[in-house]
Amino acid sequence: GQQLNQSPQSMFIQEGEDVSMNCTSSSIFNTWLWYKQDPGEGPVLLIALYKAGELTSNGRLTAQFGITRKDSFLNISASIPSDVGIYFCAGLGNTGTASKLTFGTGTRLQVTL
């Protein structure tokens, strides 16, 4: 099956710092999604990207759909304690159906005061 490599696996940062994480794939995706999962909760959609090169912001979060359609990154600016959690990327393949959504293994973010 398709593989998504997400990095870094974990990050420990201080409040106020900027964060960057990315996902790369061996296959082309038509859609990239970024989710955040808090402990004991289900993933919550942060940003959805639908076109190669697309750059989308949601508050302090910015995500981009790579030109090659094989990668995406998520930036968080001026981190705050509530940013703590696990961030997942997910890519939707050429079939156009959500059944082919592939998830990355997640980036665990810890924010210290």
Added chain:
Amino acid sequence: NAGVTQTPKFRILKIGQSMTLQCAQDMNHNYMYWYRQDPGMGLKLIYYSVGAGITDKGEVPNGYNVSRSTTEDFPLRLELAAPSQTSVYFCASSSLGVSGNTIYFGEGSWLTVV
């Protein structure tokens, strides 16, 4: 604002027992999914459904069964629980509307098989 609702939240099963995880969505979404998430891993698709009466296997369907008798409900059944099925299970739904195939998740069901 119910969205996707899963029950139970936590369950402990003995090896060989059966149980059903319930999932309901109130967004009139056509697509529904069941994923499992093992520790430190991403989500893997178990089964999915594109509409009432239609289901199909995902990446890891063995040991599970589903049904979709209504648009709202998509229960997941474990017939003979095994320790390998200890995991967190997430139900999700999506629409093929303007926003594309974005998926919304339930809060998860923690299952332990002992």
